[in-house]
Amino acid sequence: MVPGKNTWIRIAVINLAIVAVLGAVMRYKIGFALPFLDQKFLQEAHSHFAFTGWITHTLYFLLVNVFRSSLPSIHEKGYRLLILGNLLTAYGMLVSFAIQGYGPVSIVFASLSILIGYLFVWRALKDAGRLPDHHPGKNWIKAALWFSVLSTLGTMVLSWMMATRQYDQETYLASVYFYLHFQYNGWFLFACFGIFLDSIRHFDLKARLVRYSFLFFGIAAIPAYFLSTLWANIPGWLYGAVIIAAFLQITGWYYFIKLIRENLSQLRVSFSRLVLLLFLAVGLALTLKLILQLGSTVPAISKLAYSFRPIVIAYLHLVLLLIISVFLLAFMYGTGLLRQNKATRIALLMFAIGVILNETVLAVQGIWSFSYTVIPYANEALFGIAMLMLISLLLLAAFQLSPDKSD
Numbered sequence: 001m002v003p004g005k006n007t008w009i010r011i012a013v014i015n016l017a018i019v020a021v022l023g024a025v026m027r028y029k030i031g032f033a034l035p036f037l038d039q040k041f042l043q044e045a046h047s048h049f050a051f052t053g054w055i056t057h058t059l060y061f062l063l064v065n066v067f068r069s070s071l072p073s074i075h076e077k078g079y080r081l082l083i084l085g086n087l088l089t090a091y092g093m094l095v096s097f098a099i100q101g102y103g104p105v106s107i108v109f110a111s112l113s114i115l116i117g118y119l120f121v122w123r124a125l126k127d128a129g130r131l132p133d134h135h136p137g138k139n140w141i142k143a144a145l146w147f148s149v150l151s152t153l154g155t156m157v158l159s160w161m162m163a164t165r166q167y168d169q170e171t172y173l174a175s176v177y178f179y180l181h182f183q184y185n186g187w188f189l190f191a192c193f194g195i196f197l198d199s200i201r202h203f204d205l206k207a208r209l210v211r212y213s214f215l216f217f218g219i220a221a222i223p224a225y226f227l228s229t230l231w232a233n234i235p236g237w238l239y240g241a242v243i244i245a246a247f248l249q250i251t252g253w254y255y256f257i258k259l260i261r262e263n264l265s266q267l268r269v270s271f272s273r274l275v276l277l278l279f280l281a282v283g284l285a286l287t288l289k290l291i292l293q294l295g296s297t298v299p300a301i302s303k304l305a306y307s308f309r310p311i312v313i314a315y316l317h318l319v320l321l322l323i324i325s326v327f328l329l330a331f332m333y334g335t336g337l338l339r340q341n342k343a344t345r346i347a348l349l350m351f352a353i354g355v356i357l358n359e360t361v362l363a364v365q366g367i368w369s370f371s372y373t374v375i376p377y378a379n380e381a382l383f384g385i386a387m388l389m390l391i392s393l394l395l396l397a398a399f400q401l402s403p404d405k406s407d
Contacts, residue, residue, distance in 0.1 A: 008061045008083065009337050010400045015053040016325065017393040018094070022046040024386040031379035038101065045097035048106075050320065051183060052113055053090030056148075058328050059191045060086060060120060063141060066198045067127040070135060074127055082120045089113035102162070111159075114152050121145045136201050136210045140194035143218055147186025154179030170232055177228035184319050186221055192327050193217075193256075199335055203266050209259040216252030220245040227293050230302040239297075246294040253290055257283070271334045274345055278330035278352055285322040285359075289315075310369045314362035321355045329396075343399045350392035358385045 026042050028034055064079045092109035100106060125145050131138045157175040161167055197210065223245035226234055230242070260267070260283075267276065292315065296302045305311045329348055332338045338348075365378050 006400075008057075009332060010397070011087065012054065012058045012061065012332075013338075013393065013397045013400055015049070015057060015090070016329075017390065017397050019046060019050045019054050020386070020390040020393045022049070022098075024383070024390045027379070027383040027386040031383050041098055041101040044101055044106075045094050048097055048110065049090055049094040052086065052093060055188055055320075055324060055328070056117070057083065057086055057090065058332075059144075059188070059195075062195045062328075062331075063124060063191065066137065066141065066195055067124070067131075070131055070198070070201075071127060075123065078123055079120075082116055082123070085116045086113065086120070089116060107159070107162075110155070114155065117148060117152070121149055134207070135198070136205050136207075137194035137197035139214050139218075140190050140197060143214075143221075144187050144190035144194055147182045147190060147221065151179050151182035151187060154182070174229055174232065178225060180316075181225045181228055182221075184324065185224060188320075188324050190217070190221075192324065192331075196327075196331065199331070200263065200267070200270065203263045205259060205263065209255050209262070213252045213255040213259065216248045216255065220248035220252065224249060224293070227296055227302075230296065230299055243297045246290075246297050250290050250294065253286065274348065275330050275334035278326055278348070281352060281356070282323055282327045282330070285318055285326075289318060289323065310362060310366035314359065314366045317355075317362060318359055322359055326352055326355060338396075339399055341399070344396065347392050347396035347399060351389055351396065354385055354389035354392060358382065358389065361385065 022042055022045060025034070025037065026039060026046065029037065029039050029042070060079075060083050064074070064083070067074045068076075089109050089112045093106055093113065096103065096106035096109055125142060128138060128142045128145065131141075154175045154177075157171065157178075161172060161175070193214075197205075223238075223241040226238055226242045227246065230239070234242075271279070296305060305315075329338070329351065333340070333344060333348060338344055361378060361381055365375055365382075368375055
């Protein structure tokens with residue numbers, strides 16, 4: 001693909017560093033004064049660019065890699081234009097949201113991003129359908145693409161509310177959580193499963209375990225959305241479906257872990273100790289996420305959690321940083337897409353440590369907020385951790401741009 005694969009990967013790492021810059025600035029504003037920047041606008045730029053410029057961009061590239069390695073031919077130019085178009089809309093949203101928040105320009109870029117996403121899904125579903133039936137990641141990839149489309153229904157409702165000025169708090173929150181759920185629990189998570197399974201498709205994988213894991217996660221995906229809306233007093237039958245969905249997710253994860261355990265010796269040969277360590281951290285984080293979701297089926301706990309912003313922020317960072325972002329970086333390093341040298345390893349380790357420290361402080365801050373207790377110097381600590389993550393990503397980006405100096 002032209003630009004070459006290294007170019008797309010370098011852009012992905014640079015974009016993640018930009019996300020970290022915005023995160024560090026927001027953390028600085030919380031702890032210190034920076035009056036000429038609007039915190040809400042920065043937050044909107046941060047989240048939209050993280051989703052589009054970092055995660056979606058990286059997944060687009062990795063999915064094209066899957067198709068290229070498994071199919072006799074693909075439409076390289078078409079994918080190249082779609083990835084480039086997605087990047088342009090991401091940069092447009094980055095600038096416009098930071099300047100005006102939700103306004104005419106940012107909404108245009110967001111709409112163009114959705115349109116490009118539809119075109120990518122249309123093309124990618126065709127190629128995903130051409131993958132061999134025995135390909136372990138085929139169903140995961142197809143589901144991920146459909147979930148990316150489904151998530152946009154949430155943004156359509158939000159756009160309708162803004163256009164008609166018919167603002168309702170519950171509908172607004174339900175639409176936001178709909179978009180978020182089907183992005184990170186659908187599109188992001190299922191795509192990560194798919195590309196990982198593609199990378200180990202030459203292993204002696206038991207088709208039964210792959211099928212069961214996908215089946216349980218897939219069935220749970222839609223009703224699990226209502227885990228985010230338990231505060232809305234949903235009907236009893238739907239509440240029952242939500243509880244079942246929470247258990248189905250854990251069952252699907254059990255089968256996936258069983259699949260990994262049976263192929264552990266091959267994984268140790270295929271991936272370095274650092275990559276396996278990062279994969280372990282991702283696995284533990286995903287386990288914690290599923291347990292937290294199960295716990296949130298208790299209405300009192302759910303209402304309490306959603307009433308405290310630090311808890312919501314901690315959960316979102318658990319998913320988007322510790323699970324998705326660490327996985328993507330570890331995967332790219334483990335498959336040779338990032339430079340295989342000591343400098344890259346140090347930067348990855350620094351970032352992972354920063355993410356874990358960030359999650360720890362956010363979690364403690366969230367738990368203490370239940371008793372309305374303020375942790376001394378928590379904001380300063382979070383700013384310091386944000387700087388650690390930023391520095392690690394700037395180093396990682398610099399190492400990818402510099403001449404290769406392998407050990």
